[in-house]
Amino acid sequence: MSFAGYTTVDVETNRTLSISTGSNSTSPSEGRGNLDTTPRWDLVKTGSGTWIMSNTDLALPTNGGPLNGAGFIRVDQGVFDITGDYGRGSLSVNGGTLLSGTFSPFTYSTAAGAFALGVPQTSLLEVTTAGGKIGISAAASSAVTRSVSFNWDQSGTSKLTLASRDALDLVFATAFFPNVLAGNTLAIDRDGSGIGKVQINDTAVDVAGKLAGSGLLQMGSAGLGTLTVSGTIAPGSTLGTLAVTANLALSGSLAIDVSGALADRLNVTSADLNLTGAALAFTSLTVPTAPSYILLSYSGTLTGNTNSSTGNTFASLSGLPSGYVLVHDTVLKQIRLESTGSTPYQTWANGFLPGFTNTGATVDFENDGISNLLEFVLGGNPTINDNPSIRPTVSASGSNLVIAFKRSDVSELQPVAVKVQISSNLSTWNPADDILIGPATNPGPVGSSGASYTVDETGALDSIVVTIPKGAATKKFVRVVATE
Numbered sequence: 001m002s003f004a005g006y007t008t009v010d011v012e013t014n015r016t017l018s019i020s021t022g023s024n025s026t027s028p029s030e031g032r033g034n035l036d037t038t039p040r041w042d043l044v045k046t047g048s049g050t051w052i053m054s055n056t057d058l059a060l061p062t063n064g065g066p067l068n069g070a071g072f073i074r075v076d077q078g079v080f081d082i083t084g085d086y087g088r089g090s091l092s093v094n095g096g097t098l099l100s101g102t103f104s105p106f107t108y109s110t111a112a113g114a115f116a117l118g119v120p121q122t123s124l125l126e127v128t129t130a131g132g133k134i135g136i137s138a139a140a141s142s143a144v145t146r147s148v149s150f151n152w153d154q155s156g157t158s159k160l161t162l163a164s165r166d167a168l169d170l171v172f173a174t175a176f177f178p179n180v181l182a183g184n185t186l187a188i189d190r191d192g193s194g195i196g197k198v199q200i201n202d203t204a205v206d207v208a209g210k211l212a213g214s215g216l217l218q219m220g221s222a223g224l225g226t227l228t229v230s231g232t233i234a235p236g237s238t239l240g241t242l243a244v245t246a247n248l249a250l251s252g253s254l255a256i257d258v259s260g261a262l263a264d265r266l267n268v269t270s271a272d273l274n275l276t277g278a279a280l281a282f283t284s285l286t287v288p289t290a291p292s293y294i295l296l297s298y299s300g301t302l303t304g305n306t307n308s309s310t311g312n313t314f315a316s317l318s319g320l321p322s323g324y325v326l327v328h329d330t331v332l333k334q335i336r337l338e339s340t341g342s343t344p345y346q347t348w349a350n351g352f353l354p355g356f357t358n359t360g361a362t363v364d365f366e367n368d369g370i371s372n373l374l375e376f377v378l379g380g381n382p383t384i385n386d387n388p389s390i391r392p393t394v395s396a397s398g399s400n401l402v403i404a405f406k407r408s409d410v411s412e413l414q415p416v417a418v419k420v421q422i423s424s425n426l427s428t429w430n431p432a433d434d435i436l437i438g439p440a441t442n443p444g445p446v447g448s449s450g451a452s453y454t455v456d457e458t459g460a461l462d463s464i465v466v467t468i469p470k471g472a473a474t475k476k477f478v479r480v481v482a483t484e
Contacts, residue, residue, distance in 0.1 A: 043073045045096060050079040075132065083139035093160075095130035101140040126151045131158035135191055136165035143169040152178045154209075159185040164196030164215060177202040180209040182231065188213035188242065197245070200225070207231050207252075214240030219247075223270045235264040238285075243267040247300075251277040254314070256295055256337075258321060259285035263293040263337065272300035275313055280326070282319035282337075291342050292350030296335040304328075311335065331379060331408065331460050344414040345484075348376050355383050361484055374482045377418055379408040379461045392480050401468045403478050406461040412439060416482050420466050422449055423477045435466060 045051055073080070075096035082100040091098060125146065127134075136144045150172065152160060164170045177200045180186045186207065188198050197216040204226040205219065211227075212234045219225025223245035234255040235242035239262050248268050256264045280295075305315040311328025313335055320326070327338045332351045342350070349359040349372070358365050359382075361373035368385040375382045380390040392405035403420060411418075420435040435451045444452030449468050456463040470476060 045073070045075045045080045046077050048078045050081060052081045053083060076130075081137050081139075083137045092126045092128060093132035093134060094128045095132050097133040097135065099135050099137040100144060101137040127153065127158070127160050129153050129156035129158050131160050131185075133161040133163060134170070135161075135163035136168050136170055136196075138165065140165065140168055143171055145171040145173050150174060150176075150178065152184075154178070154181040154184045157183040159187060161187040161189055161213070162198045162215075163189040163191050164198055165190070165194075166192040166196055167194035168196045169199055170196070171199040171201070173201050177205055179206040180211065180231070182208040184209040186211055186213075187237070188215040188217040190215040204228065207233075210234055211242070212237065213242055216243040216245065218245040233266060235266050239264055241265040241267060243269065245270045247271040247274075249274040249276075253279040253281050254296070255281050255283065257283050257285055258288045258293065258337070260288070261290040263288075263290075263295060265294055266296045268296070268298040268300070270299060272303070273298045274303040275315070276303055276305060277315050278305070279316045279318065280310065280314040282321060284319070284321050288321045288324065288337075290350075291339045291346060292353065293337040294334050294351065294353070295337055298333050302333070329410075331410075344410050345373065345376055345416070348410060349382070352381065352383050371482070373416065373484065374480070377407055377411045377416060377482045378480075379406050394478060396470075397467070399470050401470055401476055401478060402465060403468070403480070404463070404465045405480055407437070407455075407464055409460050409462065411482075414484075416484060418480065418482050420451070420453075420468075421479050421481055422447075422468065423479075424473055424475055426477050429479075435468070437464060437466070 074092040074094050075098050076094045077096050079097045079099060082098075125134075134146075152158075162170060162172075186209070188211070190196055195216070197218050199218045199221070201220055202225065203220065205228070207227065207229040208231045210232045211217075211229060214236050217227075219227050225246050226249065227244060227246040228249045229252050231252045232255050233242070233250060233252070236257070239257055239259055241264070244266070246268075248271070250273075254266060258264075302313065304310075304313040306312060307315060307317075310317050310326050313326075313328050317326065321337070323340055324337050325340055327336045327347060328334075329336060329348075329351055334351055336347070336351060338347050338350070345361065346359070349356060356365065359372060361371065361376075363372050364370060365372055365382045366385055368387040370378070370380060370387055370391065372382045374380075375386075375390070378390040378392075380386050390406065392403050394401065394403050396402070407418060418437045420437065421429045422433040422435075423429045430448075432448050435446045435449070435453065437453060437455075439455070441454045442452060444450060444467075446452060449471070451466055451468040453464060453466040466478075468476070468478065
């Protein structure tokens with residue numbers, strides 16, 4: 001298919017224009033179909049429908065860039081879906097959506113007068129002040145990597161959305177990704193489902209405007225690039241979760257919307273989080289109803305601020321919903337919004353929602369032999385089998401039996417009775433022999449067995465060691481129990 005001069009292609013709502021060039025190639029050395037707009041062209045996609053270029057490669061003239069009068073394909077409205085290769089030429093996103101499949105860069109040889117696979121020389125991609133969306137074609141079967149020049153006109157107040165698709169990544173391989181200027185928004189989203197991400201291989205990007213969306217943004221191939229936000233992070237479009245794999249420094253604000261049982265969330269994985277100078281701002285779209293919301297989770301080191309009302313995380317707090325407090329859980333590495341009516345156990349259990357569906361204290365949710373309440377005491381995770389890593393250890397030391405275990409500081413804020421019980425046959429446990437563990441070291445004797453114990457308060461988990469004389473018993477069994 002050939003175009004000459006200025007051409008507008010208008011695809012109306014709920015309509016699709018599909019062009020399949022098959023093997024009719026205007027580039028003999030390439031042997032594939034191309035949309036040929038040579039020698040001079042101006043092609044504009046309008047209308048809210050979709051133009052699909054199937055089985056087609058896009059190789060455009062190189063005598064100019066976007067919007068400079070030398071020719072362009074401009075996507076004003078709807079969707080322009082390049083299911084084949086976008087190899088050479090100028091594309092302009094001007095409010096519409098640009099989707100593409102595989103990426104095989106072209107070069108142009110004036111001597112040979114033909115296209116050939118190679119390193120791109122004059123491929124240009126521009127986003128205008130109208131903003132738009134760049135994503136992956138549904139026809140794609142692998143990640144789409146864009147190494148073309150990338151320009152974003154931010155002289156106005158535009159919004160650019162970058163979207164992965166299903167499990168496929170959208171990768172910007174160039175080391176020069178534009179910073180997000182004040183008044184502009186970069187949204188990271190995902191079309192379909194799966195674990196696809198938007199990957200930016202620049203080592204550092206600054207956001208003075210807004211970072212939004214419900215996708216996954218990774219800085220660098222290993223996720224160790226730096227994302228500096230002096231503007232706003234606003235997860236979701238209304239309510240949603242934004243994931244960031246990067247060293248994140250937020251000195252601006254985290255904007256959280258809360259509505260009923262739902263709230264926005266920011267997940268920072270694989271790297272560190274710096275909140276120095278950052279503000280947390282709530283907007284209640286409807287009255288909050290949940291006992292707990294996870295607002296932010298992190299896997300690395302958190303650098304916060306001296307502010308007891310935020311758990312020494314954010315520098316300032318605004319719009320806090322009535323009846324709620326902000327909780328910083330350093331064990332689970334979460335910042336949560338908690339109802340003031342929640343007990344410490346309920347607060348802990350809520351940190352494992354939504355997967356933790358039965359939070360009853362006596363329930364062994366994941367069937368690892370440890371009840372939910374004892375998991376709470378031992379600092380465990382009630383949703384996974386972590387028995388080997390948290391269970392008490394028992395050993396013999398001379399004439400004594402020694403049992404050692406951990407106790408979480410948060411469990412001491414709730415009336416939970418932690419006891420070591422003794423039996424000679426694993427069926428009878430005499431309450432008179434129970435060793436009730438208090439807040440501090442007890443040199444004994446404790447209970448009828450004459451036991452003693454030490455408590456080391458270092459860290460968020462106390463280390464408790466209980467020493468029990470063997471006496472004349474030929475067999476002795478011990479266990480740790482927790483009751484409300």
